[in-house]
Amino acid sequence: MAQAEGSYYVPHESYWPVVGTIGMFVAVLGASIWLIGMGHVGVPVTLVGAAIILFMVWGWFRDVINESVSGTFGALEDKSFRQSMAWFIVSEVFFFGAFFGALFYARMFSVPWLGGEGANFFTGLLLWEGFEATWPSHGPGELGGDFRAIGAWGLPAIMTAILLTSGVTLTIAHHALKDGRRRLLNWGLFATVALGLLFLCFQAYEFYLAYTEYNLRLETGIFGSTFFMLTGFHGLHVILGTLMLIVVLGRCLKGHFTADNHFAFEAAAWYWHFVDVVWVLLFIFVYMI
Amino acid sequence: MESTTATHDDHYHGPASGIRRWLFTTNHKDIGTLYLWFSLIMFFVGGAMAMVIRAELIAPGMNLVDPMFYNQLITVHALVMIFGAVMPAFVGLANWMVPMMIGAPDMALPRMNNWSFWILPIGFTLLLMTFFLPGGAPASGWTIYPPLVLQTGDAFPFLVFSIHVLGISSIMGAMNIIVTIMNLRAPGMGLLKMPIFIWTWLITAYLLIAVMPVLAGAVTMLLTDKYFGTSFFDAAGGGDPVLFQHIFWFFGHPEVYIMILPAFGIISEVIPTFSRKRLFGYEAMVYATAAIAFLSFIVWAHHMFTVGMPIGGLLFFMFTTMLIAVPTGVKIFNWVATMWRGAMTFETPMLFALAFLFLFTIGGFSGLMLAIVPADFQYHDSYFVVAHFHYVLVPGSVFAIMAGVYYWLPKWTGNMYNEFWAKTHFWLTAISVNITFFPQHFVGLAGMPRRIPDYPVQFADWNMVSSLGSFVFGISQLIFVAVIIGCIRGGTRKVDDRVWEGSHGLEWTLPSPAPYHSFDKPPEVR
Secondary structure: OOOOOOOOOOOOOOOOHHHHHHHHHHHHHHHHHHHHOOOHHHHHHHHHHHHHHHHHHHHHHHHHHHHHHOOOOOOOHHHHHHHHHHHHHHHHHHHHHHHHHHHHHHHHHHHHHOOOOOHHHHHHHHHHOOOOOHHHHHHHOOOHHHOOOOOOOOHHHHHHHHHHHHHHHHHHHHHHHHHOOOHHHHHHHHHHHHHHHHHHHHHHHHHHHHOOOOOOOOOOOOHHHHHHHHHHHHHHHHHHHHHHHHHHHHOOOOOOEOOOEEEEEEEEHHHHHHHHHHHHHHHHHHHHO | OOOOOOOOOOOOOOOOOHHHHHOOOHHHHHHHHHHHHHHHHHHHHHHHHHHHHHHHHOOOOOOOHHHHHHHHHHHHHHHHHHHHHHHHHHHHHHHHHHHHHOOOOOOOOOHHHHHHHHHHHHHHHHHHHHHHHOOOOOOOOOOOOOOOOHHOOOOOHHHHHHHHHHHHHHHHHHHHHHHHHHHHHOOOOOOHOOHHHHHHHHHHHHHHHHHHHHHHHHHHHHHHHHHHHOOOOOHOOOOOOOHHHHHEEEEEEEHHHHHHHHHHHHHHHHHHHOOOOOOOOHHHHHHHHHHHHHHHHHHHHHHHHHHHHOHHHHHHHHHHHHHHHHHHHHHHHHHHHHOOOOOOOOOHHHHHHHHHHHHHHHHHHHHHHOOOOHHHHHHHEEHHHHHHHHHHHHHHHHHHHHHHHHHHHHHHHOOOOOOHHHHHHHHHHHHHHHHHHHHHHHHHHHHOOOOOOOOOOHHHHHHHHHHHHHHHHHHHHHHHHHHHHHHHHOOOOOOOOOOOOOOOOOOHOOOOOOOOOOOOOOOOOO
């Protein structure tokens, strides 16, 4: 549909939001039932909810892609999508901020205070006698037993290299798209997806090593908590980013996107770079320092 | 439908029929209406809980409910009022008014707009169903501090997931509002020509995007602490329960402004209309709003002066907190200056706006008292705090919402509400809100702690007064509902497009009732 000048596309009624609502309700209801100790009911219900959500995502995105391909969206709609994706990423930044905040607080305040630093001399002396505030720490209760932290310059350094390289291949793909070089675009995207999957394999192996060799667990005091929650949530975001890139790759192979109209590609790319940056911060603050 | 959307002309279809209209709608007015009705229902759900709380407190001794259930009531009352009544009411007003005020056809992302609303009811289904679970509803107070909240029974995951769901709703709503304001303004409407309500909501939306994810992070840590063995808030593992308070209040303090900045916006629309003058110091109002929003991020620990922070922390958070009085003062004085020598009339929206001005300022002053660290050591966790935040939330946020509803209801429906009953509603509400909450200052300063169902006999008289006031307040709100329904069903007369003699802005150029689609062609703004 050719757009009248100055008009903005307002879609028809859509049932996808309500489908998504039902899926979300079933999923969190199932998860709650699972957590209160009825996993045999809760887990299947959660999976049904997740399936409904996936169905919603598939259907909703199919609608939007069809609209996009048929030329419904003009420059203004494109701008709306871009800005909302940017703000979504900002909200994700703040989500990670909460966990980074917990890490910094533990290292700067709570662990030293438990060791008697500053005005907390008697906390260290009377409550937790003999506790030495060091990092990594599993606290004065030595929760989870003896453990070792994973050094920065083994697996994590390789993973950093993989993720940074994937950022490069994605940028190559982006430039290829802008220059109309479709083969390079497809290969660049393919390489990015492959590197993303490789990263995930490495991370799975790292978690496996942590549990089996290093005795580093989610229950390993504040270090285990911050380590697994930060790297784990990052891993979930890599999974999501990879899925986005796979969809975008599929669309590229179908011949979607033009040099100046490729919002979905850019959204996925922004998300991927955001995940990259979070990893670099993780590498510095969780593994290196 | 995906194939038909592209071939239809999408700007000239009316509402679908029956329930489909409300479930599948992409129309900003429909969604705004859903938000507003939902908010009103939640106002009565939370209000019913408040009535039980005040009935328990009407006299010393255990009168009505057992202490555990009392704690559940105070917790869920707060969550329902904050996330169910006040926030959705403002989002509903934004949905209705933002496109109309900036000259847009609709919100920028209409389908996501629908989703933002419809996950609210499921969030509250999750929260309210916990009353019927073993162990009852969460009973830790709405601030859900560990380690207490970790003792919650089966309600716990439902609480956490309901907060996640409500947070997702708020973030999507905020994204939509920002994008709409940034992209869909009529040609000629520069940023500093936007109505002040638009400005306050824009800044509120930024706050929502920044802090709702932080709350999600905090409750996620609670969840893993309880079920997956992490020790974020467990000193034995090197964590700290106080860490939760820091994260929570990093969300919680901006949240306070999320609930008052749109109120400032409404008041800044109502006062000029009924003073028949333009808003005094428009740009100063914009900058003051932005300054309040910025400061809200660096004051959070004033909610936790008594946890044992280093003295440097206490001083920093005391001074930054007091700094907020400056931009807030700018706003109060600008409202007063707007009225100065205006040709004022006192229709119901104006009455609510004036009551807001007086009573919110009282809440602001008690806030200043609480900001002073050594004084706060005395006031902390007393009924003085309860009086303070109810003064800023009830005659603050809620009065502003009511002012907004009375102000725009004729535009929405095309009918004038019944002025006599609206004024009756106002006077009963304004008097009873003071009878309810003002005595709580006294009992608080005399040492009555909050969140306790029983109290020594010396507090009996003022608690009796407070309870009686609250019952009048509660019953008065039925008049509100009656006036709204009466207005929708015809009201006292038809209104013209302008509705109010002194009104300015694009929303008053549309017909009354406003057409299903706001501006098909963007209006020209000079």
